[in-house]
Structure formats: structure tokens, C-alpha cells
Amino acid sequence: MKRFAVVFVLLAVLVAAFPVTSQEECTAESPCELTTWIAFSDHRLDWAVDTANRFNELYPEYNVTVISVADYDTIVNNYTLAREEGDYPEIVQLFDAALQFAIDSDWFDYAADIVGDREEVLGQPVNFDDIIPVIANYYTVEGRWAGVAWNTSTPIMYYNMDLLGEVGITEAPETWGDVLAACEALQPLVDAGELSACASWPFSAWFIEQWTAQHGEFMVNNGNGRDERATESVIADNNAFREIAQFYRDLYENDYFIYEGLDNWGPTTQNFATQAVAIHMSSSAGARGITEQAAEAGFNLLTAPMVYNEEYGWNGNILGGATMWVSNGLSEEVRDGAMAFLLFFSNTENSASWHNASGYVPVRQSSIELLQSLEEDNGIAWDIPSASRVDLPEGDYYEQNPNFLTASIQLGNSPVNNATLGSTYGTFQQARPIYNGAIEEYMLNGGDLDAIVEAADAAMTEQLQEYNFLFAD
């Protein structure tokens, strides 16, 4: 009996050691926790932690803790489980493909509802109109501003102008036809062994979505899922998907393209940085790294907008990246704190600094203007080794770094329509391997393109209908 008494006492001590507390008010003595999950673990995490600390200094009644979660997919999974457990972060970063999840789950307070008709939250100005339209619209749900944009990117081209110059190409290729022509022109260099191939870029579903938007076409019905809940795939109903498949097939068949595998990003950048290829395409978020690699290798780098199919014209691009969402079910005080943090996080200065730190585009027009006329002691630059903010040189940042402006131009010029807003549907992430795999199959083996597209379309529709069945009202 004595032994059981000992065990019982031990258990009681354990329970007492973890008391259940509830906080009424946020004060400097006992600040309210604002746990924030993001998907970065490199210098981008350092930047986020540094900026959160700046907020914590300004607002001692809050304590923002930035936590790194493996990747975008894992965040969605972990957040779902956290919700079911009832212990979840106040702020979470959700990537573009999770937009429908964010809407359907009913787990988030939309920014518009938190802000109401206030012009500032706890002293942080809202200034919604300052956000670049295509970005603001992406995260507008049923006419309401939903998630707060933070890391936004778009695919851009990276050209090795020294290699292209060797074959007489001095202008950046703009279209698919230009790329194929450039590859043909580069072929003598490849034959001479100076170059391994013309081009190499990641084989990513994201580019397929982007090119579909450029064609002015949708991935799913009901206005790309923007007018009403999408119910089926439309990739077999328009030409965009077949055109993209054929473009890849042309590149691959002619040995212009080094294929490094599905979603394998690293080696393709490596191929470009080591001058094994002259043409590369990647996220604009890679601009900083690739610029540094090009400088190290000593070649002349030029970035340019993502190439488009000249037969269909350019209808604009979609943004990529992720956005910050505030969990619902928080007290008003905590909710306002979370919103104030997000407004601070993406204000004019911080958005400009974030652009320098990461290569993601500044989400505010005012940030671009700030970067164009920098003054002394601006503290905008991010020094990766020391993980701290330093000054950018005075003057026009973009004049000094023209390669960093490309993404902003591409997004700024993109008209806002349902194609460029991008698709939203519940199985977005699940569908990606389907259409990426379909294009891979045609690129590698050729065959009956119609049959491949129809099969992918049917598989996507089946998944989507199952998802909708579980969410339908």
C-alpha cells in the first residue's frame, strides 16, 4: 500500500507542476504570448526573429515568439493537428496552395474583420490601399481582406548574358520561341563542350500554374474557384496545359533542357551557377543567392520576366509564396496584438528590409518608393553572417540592383483577373503531383498527349469532388 501512496504523491506533484493558467490582460509584467509559425529555418528565420524582437521592444505587453516549422506542407498538417488538440499558435504562415483550406477550415479571423473600420491597430497604420493590387487581391476572399501578405514571389528568368552574348544574343529572351531560338543558337557551344546544355530549371508544378495564368486560362472551373467553389478540373478543356507539355517536350527532345527530377531545385541552380547552362528559371526569392553566386563565378547575370507563349500573348502572372493568418478564438486584446504585429511586420520599412534579406518582393508600393530614394542610416539591409540590420547605400537601390526589380515589375504589370489571381480549391496541394507528373511523362516519353491530359484531369476532379463532399454545406 505504501508504494501506491508514493506513486500517488508523485503524480500529484507532477500535476501541480503544470498549473492551468488563464491570462486576463496583457501587461509588460506578464505579456501575452503571440506564437508565430513560419516555414523558414535559414537567414529568413533570423530576419523574422529579429523583426519580432523589434516589435516586442515597442510593445512590451506582447511577446511574439517565431517558431520554425519544417516546410509549408508540414505547417498545414501541424496546424490542423494543433487545432484538434485545442492548443494552437496565434499566427501561422500559410502558403498560396492552402488558401482554400484557410477559408474552409473556419479557423481564422480575416484581417478585414479584425481591423474593422479602424485606420490603425494599436498605433500601426493599416493603409491597405498601399499593398500592390495583385497581391492584395490574391488574399481577398469574398471581398474581404483575409491574410496579411508577407513573403511574396513570382517566377523570373535568370540569364547568363556572357554565354548568350557569345552567340550574339544581347537581349533577354521574352517568349518560349525566344528561348528555343536561343537554345538553337547556343548549340555550337554545347557541341564544343563549353556548355552542358542550354537551360535547366526546377521541374515544378508552380511553373505550370504560372504558365496557365499567362495563357489566361484556369486550372479549375467556376472562375478558377474564385467566383464559386470549384467542382472540377479544367486542364483538359483548354489549350494551355497541352501547350506547356509541348514546350517541355520540345526543350527535352532537342537536348536543350537538363532535367534534374521532380521538384528538385538545388541542382538546377547549381547548373546555372557553375555555367553548365545559360538559362535558368526560378523563384524571384532566389535572386539574392543567384546574384551572389554569379558574382562569385564572375559572369554577367540578367533577370527578366518569366517567358510566355507568344502565340497566346501575356495575360499576367500569379504571385507565389505565403501569407500570415490570425487564428480565431482569441481574446480581442490578443487578436489586436497579433494584427498590430502583422502590420508592423509588413510595414513600409520592414517590407523593404525583408525584400533585401530574402529576395521576396516588397508587398507595399511605398516600400518600392522607399528603396528608390534611400537616405543615410536607413538600416534596411540584412547582413546574413551577423544576422543583423545594416545600411543600404544611399540613392536608388534598384538602379544599383536592377535584377531585383524584375519581380516587382512582373507582378505590378499583371492585370487582375481570375486567371492571374490563381486557382483556389481544396485539393490544390494534392493535385500538384498529378499535373506535374503528367507533363513529366509527356516530356520524357511523348505519346498520346490528349490521353495523358484527360487522365490527369479526371484524377484531379475525383480528388476535388471527394474534398468538396466532406466540406459541402
Place this chain on the structure above:
Amino acid sequence: MPESTYLLNPFIPSIVASIVGAVLLGFIGLRTNKSPILLFVAGAISGAIGANLFTAPLNYCMFQADQSNDDVIVGWILVALGATLLIWIVSVVAQRYVKGLPLFPRGEYVAGAFQGRHALLNALLVLSPTLLILIFFVYIPFFDTFRLSTFLARFGTPRTAFICVDNFSRLLSDEAYHMNLYLSFVFSAFIILFTMSTALLIAVMANQPIKGAKIYRTLLIWPYAVSPIVAGSIFQLMLSQESGVINQFITTFGFEKVSWLTTVTPARFSVIVASVWNIIGFNILFYIAGLQNVPKDVLEAASIDGANAWQRFWRITFPLLSPFTFFLVVTNTVYAFFDTFGLIFVLTRGGPTESTFTAMYRIYVQGILGNDIGKSTAQSLVLFLIVIGITIFQFRFANRNVHYGN
């Protein structure tokens, strides 16, 4: 039984299973001439109950009129599984009965440290930390898997939908899934074969009395400490078409570059080699331990009798290693089927054109990345049954060929 029209009346499988059970157990009774009628009845009852073991909790939905023929086939498979399970258990008891042993093993095992009035209670108290962890992290999720496999389910949805055995029956006609399974078998066979033969060779060499043998042995075990994801990343860097060290190496000898990860056969080969590299340290570890236990005097005696090195190895060492070989076959099977998906994720993402898309990788893609919980749990149960089946087969085989010394 519910009021409904059936495609197949659930009584029929029960009757079939009870006949099979009666015949099998009755046969034991007839052969040994020990109460054949009692065993006959026991077999019939266990067959009948077993037939309903998995179908009754699902309300015999798979036999209902609105189901497809594939659902009925799955129903028959469930009947067969349940009946086999129960008839097997009863036959084990029956075997004891005909041998005159008490029906349930009692007191056959050596009593442990816990004796006296509170023996069981004390034992459970000491075991409770392990048991609790097993219950919460293994058994409950395991039984939840059964439940989830009959649902259309995703994490975070407001509702789920019961869809009977659809998640299973759709696999019957899913050619892509058959290919995934086939790849799992082929990969596993190659991984096990390559790993064990190479590990044995290396272990024999590392077991020679050479200078620094201990250092070699330690180094050889290291790859096992690397997680499959990291192993995948290492191989991905090495096998990259343009910048990979392997292609750099072979081009210096005038060979063409190989697309290791983006053409079908080299990609499969790469996945197998990377998996072998990852698990081989574990195999070497066990084989070295095994080799050190081979009695020297037996080998010396064989030597004196004129056996050459090869004969000594093949006739003495290898049979004496058989318990290790058997253990490694079982663990390698589990590894090859279940643990290589992380490596595939990093290395090929199942590509090119799904040529490295194994059944386990599909479970990961569909369940974790795609959040399609119902389908992936159904597939994991299928894979579980397959691996259990292989393991049972291995144990049967082992009974005849593995020698444990005494």
C-alpha cells in the same frame, strides 16, 4: 442482420468458412483419433465466427446490393482473413488438446522475479510506462487505422463519410497501385539480397586479424546512424546529372554522363544502392557479432581434416550464422518495405514517370502530403498484411533451416 437486399447473402460466406473450419479441424481429429466430432464442431464454429469477425462490424455493407463486384471480392478476402485467424487459433489449441497438453500454456514458462500475492500487480506497475506508451502510440492508432480505412476522411474537415470497403476495393482495379506494389517487392528483393551479401562479405573481411580492425568495424557501422532523409540528400548531391561527383568521376574516364535520377533504370538502381548503403552498417554489425561467436575449435578441426577456406565458410560458418541471417532477413524486409520512402522522397519523388513509386511512398504522398487519410490508411493495412504474410513465410522457412546451436 439488417433488412436489405444483398448482392451476396452474408450467410453464404459464413457457411463456406464454417465448412472449411470443420474439415480442417475434423481432419486433425480423424488423424489422431481424438474426439473428431468435438473438433469438427469447434472448427465449424470458429470458421463461422471468423467469417463475421471483420464483416459484421461493417454491417455486411460490402455485400449489399448497391456495392460493386470488387467490394464483394474484398468482402470475401475479409471473410478469409477472419476465418483463417480464428481457425488458426483454435487449431493451435486443438493441437495441444490432441497431444494431451493443457489447453492454455500455464506454468510452462520460468517464473520471473515477481512472485507472491501481488505478483501480477507489481509486474504491471513496473511495465506500465512501456505499456502506456505502447497503448497510446501504437495500439490505439493501430485500431484507429482500421476505423479510418472505411472512411472518406481528411484531417481538419467538419465531417467524414463512411464508404464501406471502397478504399480497398478501388485498389483491386488500380493499375498504378499494382505497379507500386510490384516495385515494392522488386526493390525489397534487391535491397535484401545486395545488403546481406555485401554485408557478409565485408564482415568476413573486417573480422580478419588485421591492424586497426576495430576502427574499420566502427567506421563500417556509421552509415546506419544516418537517417534515410539525410542519406537521400547525400546521394542526391552525388548523383546529380551535371554537378554530381559520380558523373564527374565517370566522365574523367571518357564515359558519357548518366541521368542517374531521371531515367528509369538508373533511378531504380540509385534508389536501391542508396537504401543498401543506408542499412548495410546494421547488417555488418550483426554479422561481425555472429562471426565472433563461431567456435574456433570447430574451424580448426575442419582445417585439420583438410577442408579448404571456402568449405569451412560454406559448411560451418554460414550455417552457424543462420540465426543472424534469419533475423536480418526479417528486419531488412521491414526496412525495405516501410522505411525507404523518405529516401525516395528526397532522391526521386517517385519519378521519373512513377518508376520509383513504391507502395509505402504512395501512402506517404497520399496520406501525409495529400491529407487523404482514408485511402492511405487502407493502403497501409494492405501493406501491413503483405509484410506480415512475408514474415510468417520467413518464420516457417526458418524453422527448417535456422540452427540455434543447441
